[in-house]
């Protein structure tokens with residue numbers, strides 16, 4: 190028996206009646222009554238029957254790899270990590286601890302909370318999590334839930350396979366790039382050749398089992414049987430109001446009025462619509478008094494932080510739960526109480542468009558298959574080879590690659606940052622242009638709280654929002670919002686009055702701290718705050734252009750139609766852009782740099798700031814400008830480059846000095 194092989198008890202803790210003094214082997218403290226309560230629930234999960242066979246396979250797998258395949262909700266994500274913890278405990282922690290990857294940070298956080306509770310251990314001590322805004326682990330952490338991209342980054346950074354005895358790659362069917370890469374690296378490294386006899390557990394939905402089985406060369410497989418009859422019932426409609434949020438709200442209220450029992454899951458494409466839907470349902474829920482307590486409306490998206498656990502909690506009043514979510518719930522959240530699914534049939538996804546060289550928010554209909562997968566939560570996409578080539582080209586423009594196509598020294602430093610390469614480059618450039626303090630804030634805001642979360646609801650809110658706008662553009666506005674937030678003492682009410690997402694701003698604060706720590710660790714030079722000064726304004730623009738020269742657009746005729754420089758694509762400024770909400774000047778800025786481009790929302794450029802073309806010529810690599818597709822703007826820039834080179838020949842003008850500065854990072 191596996192338990193004998195491992196020297197483990199039949200179960201980590203016996204039933205309460207069997208031994209009142211049973212202690213938790215992980216912290217040496219007696220088990221609480223909650224532990225036993227949860228143990229009862231765990232024992233009823235379909236996966237429980239596979240516990241012994243799993244431990245046996247983990248012990249004896251010749252390749253060190255075990256594949257676990259089972260239906261959503263069968264208990265894989267919550268139970269397998271605990272059994273792996275028992276495995277490393279039985280080995281006396283001599284051969285490393287347990288790391289579990291998740292494709293979404295919020296899922297890693299949520300699982301850590303749940304598993305710590307189930308194991309009767311303290312979060313942040315024995316059980317922890319690592320996600321971009323937070324590292325909640327300590328020296329005693331034996332079981333760590335980690336966003337897969339962070340683990341990949343650790344692996345790349347240490348140039349090893351990492352410090353773990355058992356690695357669980359959960360939700361492999363999601364085919365996240367990081368998870369696929371980790372599997373590729375581990376297979377090539379051959380576990381048997383690695384010190385410490387490490388184990389890898391790959392957990393997947395049955396749909397991907399055959400592929401993974403072939404990929405790993407027929408490892409032992411643990412099959413978990415699913416429960417039948419637990420699938421929610423989707424409600425499809427042909428004719429709905431054009432306003433999706435209104436349509437979803439109406440459908441929820443109708444269900445409540447009909448008193449159809451069970452919780453409701455609503456899918457809307459964007460976080461903005463999720464927030465609006467939740468607000469509207471909370472407002473209108475009062476009209477359902479005759480039908481018992483008003484429903485408990487819960488948003489579920491990456492901005493929710495630890496509040497996400499509310500989707501699993503029972504509502505004391507017995508009220509119905511209405512969980513409003515998007516793609517996040519397709520894969521990572523098993524909500525067994527759901528009986529009704531209201532699906533808008535659309536999703537808003539960040540998609541890298543290699544033609545436009547931009548990460549775009551694309552609103553697209555989901556397929557019938559995908560709608561089915563929303564119930565069974567099993568899909569995956571792979572990046573197209575074309576997109577990979579473009580990504581390499583962009584890394585090359587950012588000077589992150591050397592002549593052999595490997596990471597350059599600069600590329601190695603960029604890869605240390607949990608940021609997109611353009612943003613990491615801008616942050617690194619800020620060391621050179623003495624504006625690290627401001628750029629740190631901006632990097633954190635662009636990552637955790639990009640832009641305002643929703644349009645202002647009333648004139649008062651709009652006026653308070655406008656007061657936070659900065660004359661230099663959206664980037665400086667973000668810095669201003671952050672500084673005002675900190676001055677308010679991170680006040681929730683202050684945020685609510687302005688329609689700002691308090692949780693996202695708190696995350697930005699944490700992330701800023703993490704980035705600062707990282708910069709100090711790798712001994713990058715820091716600079717004093719100088720936001721608002723003329724010099725700082727120019728420095729900040731230079732740092733931004735150094736990273737974002739690939740995302741520049743030009744309005745050639747003052748109509749507000751911007752031509753992307755890297756592609757003949759026309760886009761407009763987003764309605765929330767500060768240049769659009771201003772009464773004057775009427776003419777939009779001719780040259781702008783943008784953070785993101787969304788095809789879905791009327792071709793909108795979001796987070797936009799004006800730049801001067803001279804700066805672009807100074808800071809973008811010359812071969813990037815030469816490689817631009819033919820356009821009036823390309824000719825203009827190349828002519829400007831020649832003029833600037835001529836005028837600086839032989840003279841020590843400020844622009845020669847600046848040109849010299851720019852070359853350091855190129």
Ligand SMILES: Nc1ncnc2c1ncn2[C@@H]1O[C@H](COP(=O)(O)OP(=O)(O)OP(=O)(O)O)[C@@H](O)[C@H]1O
Nearest residue numbers: 260261262263264265266267299300303501523525
């Ligand atoms: N973070 C959490 N907090 C509270 N309960 C949870 C949490 N995650 C899962 N559960 C509950 O634990 C049970 C088992 O879910 P689990 O996620 O382990 O299944 P799974 O087989 O991994 O499903 P999936 O493939 O969807 O992740 C379910 O009843 C689920 O509702």
